[in-house]
Amino acid sequence: MTAPKVSVVVPAYNSGPHLEKLIASLLRQSLPPGQFEAVFVDDGSTDGTGSRLDELAAAHPHLRVVHIDNSGWPSRPRNVGVAHARGEYVFFADDDDWFGDEALERLYAYAAANDADMVIGKMAGHGRSVPRELFRKNRPRATLANAPLIDSLTSHKLFRRSFLNEHQIRFPEGRRRLEDHAMVVRALLLSRRTCVLSDYVCYHHQRRQDAGNLTAHRLDPAGYFTNLREVLDIVDAHVEPGPLRDRLHRRWLRNEITSRLRGKRLLEAPEEWAAQVALESGKVIRERFAPGVAAGLPPLQRAITALAEQDRLPDLRRLAEWEAGIRVRARIDRRHVDGAVLTLAVTAALESGDQPVTLDAAHGRHRLVLPVDGLDPVLLEVSDLLARARLDVVVRRKDGGEEFFLPVDGRQLEERPCRGGVRLVHHAMARLDLSALNSGRPTGSWLLKARITENGWTVDARLPLMLHYAADGAEPVLETLRVGLRARLGRVARRLFPWPSPAAPHGRRPAART
Known part of the structure; x- marks a missing residue:
């Protein structure tokens, strides 16, 4: 049997009707069924999701299902999916998202034409943010130095399967945050060729109204920032101190720290929890970020960084009230x-x-x-x-x-x-x-x-x-x-x-x- 061009790996847990948009988009793909497969990994669902996937696999031979005991987090199902995948390339999708009709065909063609280890396809956000500047144009030879690749750290990308196996790139398992950052950052640092496909919306990324996906729960500040430090360790192991490392570190200072301490996001959070986030943020700023990291931020974020570093919580709230307008x-x-x-x-x-x-x-x-x-x-x-x-x-x-x-x-x-x-x-x-x-x-x-x-x-x-x-x-x-x-x-x-x-x-x- 000829190996498929693409394997789509989907972790699923109590997906219910949210799974149907993804299924429909897979059945509409312009890439013929014999040229791709989807590997659904049922993470011990208790709501009938497993039965729905079994019915799907029985009706469509290129859609397969693997059942595992509940792990409670998406990393193990994704890793199991890679182990069962047969495609030249692997794409990681979530059970409540969906594809553009020509996504797999276009992604594979772009990967093959450029001999890419990774391809990042244009995303549309539904109730959640997605990168903007990254998708301003096609980028056949994107690097961390010449493109804002660091702005896209979700797992929803196309990876050459042999590349993942060669470097043993997998998701860290267990109940932890930023597991996709840890995997994707390693891949970006090791990829020989990364491409960005921007002229077609390949992937629709949705925030469920019921916040029912596996990681949609309020984070524990101390544990979260421990996981953030682990991702910074990956960067530091591959990138020498200097402007590039500062620019990469800046992504986490901007997205994971200052973004939580500004505007409506800070004002709408429970006050005691927000104070814990601010205090943990100040520790990370003092311990891990060189002066050049904050210096490269815009002025409002430089101000937020300074206020967090100095534990000035009332001033953070005052600034957030102004920015909320x-x-x-x-x-x-x-x-x-x-x-x-x-x-x-x-x-x-x-x-x-x-x-x-x-x-x-x-x-x-x-x-x-x-x-x-x-x-x-x-x-x-x-x-x-x-x-x-x-x-x-x-x-x-x-x-x-x-x-x-x-x-x-x-x-x-x-x-x-x-x-x-x-x-x-x-x-x-x-x-x-x-x-x-x-x-x-x-x-x-x-x-x-x-x-x-x-x-x-x-x-x-x-x-x-x-x-x-x-x-x-x-x-x-x-x-x-x-x-x-x-x-x-x-x-x-x-x-x-x-x-x-x-x-x-x-x-x-x-x-x-x-």
């Missing part, structure tokens, strides 16, 4: 359709509450103004970051989650005087080929968003325009949306008193709806 105010100044090309002129700026985010521009330097005293002014410097501030325009499918950057030119960054300093106002011109959206498969409704990346924030705002495609190949309908309070009241009214939508008009050019 951060939003983008955006507008479309002009729009124009020429043939199949939509052109938008967009203006946007950051605010906190109803006040602009302000920079102190005195003495020829720019410093972020924050509502906390006693911080070293050097921490608040943003002068060197202004060149990286940018406005992007993004189109996102309303129901599917696929997201694409539009080509943007004519970017301008205006410093506009305001009380206490200056505010940054962004201007940009974006273009969308209406016929080529999502590689010519645009069926459905698409939102347009302004995305500001500025001084450490990446924040979106809905633009008052939506695209509707009745079918692939159809001309879109452009709908102008209302914004503000009237729009919110209108949406509530439509939910309470639904009314049939008018039929979409047809014509040679995209129709406008107001």
Whole structure:
């Protein structure tokens, strides 16, 4: 029997109906059934999941199931899945996620064309965040030095199976956190060729409403940061002290520490638990991070790091209250359709509450103004970051989650005087080929968003325009949306008193709806 090109390994525990989206997406794959397999590892389910998988395997020979005693965590099922896999490549999927219809075919073709040990496919997030900058473009020769690979540490990737076996790369077993980080970091450090496939959404990553997956429980701060130190040990064993190590360490300082001590995330956490997280964070900062790690962060995160290092918990909360109000105010100044090309002129700026985010521009330097005293002014410097501030325009499918950057030119960054300093106002011109959206498969409704990346924030705002495609190949309908309070009241009214939508008009050019 010819070995399959790809083995999809899926740990499953009491999955119930959440499993069905993944199953359906596997049965829709454009890669023929004889060229891939799925290995479901039932981790001692007690709700009928095992029986459902047995029925599935009986009906579809390329879908197999392995039953094991409950381990309580996804690592052992994944390792068992690798041991049973026969594919040239292995992809690790979760039981409540799903694939794009052409995902396995495209991932394998890209891996084969580039002789890759690893391929990271574009992800769409549903109720959870996924990397953005990593998927701005295809990257056939990505490394930790030339690409933001460190931003993608979930296990949902394609790995050459012989590569995993050669280096004995497996998930650490037992009830522990960051087990996927430990596995993926080793793989990234040892991979001879890593590729990023960004022109097709391969994987849909979902946060279940019932938080029912294996690791969706509040972490124990002391145990969590012990596991974080173990991941840092892996980096330190392969990377010498210096700028690259600092940049890699920065990922955990940014994502696992400062992200938990800022904005709504801190304010919505139980106060006693959040205090424990802050205290454990301060220990890790003092013990493990060289000065260059925090120095490479944006000013707000440098400030949070300093406050955590000094155990200044009340000031962390005060800063979080201010950041919780951060939003983008955006507008479309002009729009124009020429043939199949939509052109938008967009203006946007950051605010906190109803006040602009302000920079102190005195003495020829720019410093972020924050509502906390006693911080070293050097921490608040943003002068060197202004060149990286940018406005992007993004189109996102309303129901599917696929997201694409539009080509943007004519970017301008205006410093506009305001009380206490200056505010940054962004201007940009974006273009969308209406016929080529999502590689010519645009069926459905698409939102347009302004995305500001500025001084450490990446924040979106809905633009008052939506695209509707009745079918692939159809001309879109452009709908102008209302914004503000009237729009919110209108949406509530439509939910309470639904009314049939008018039929979409047809014509040679995209129709406008107001």
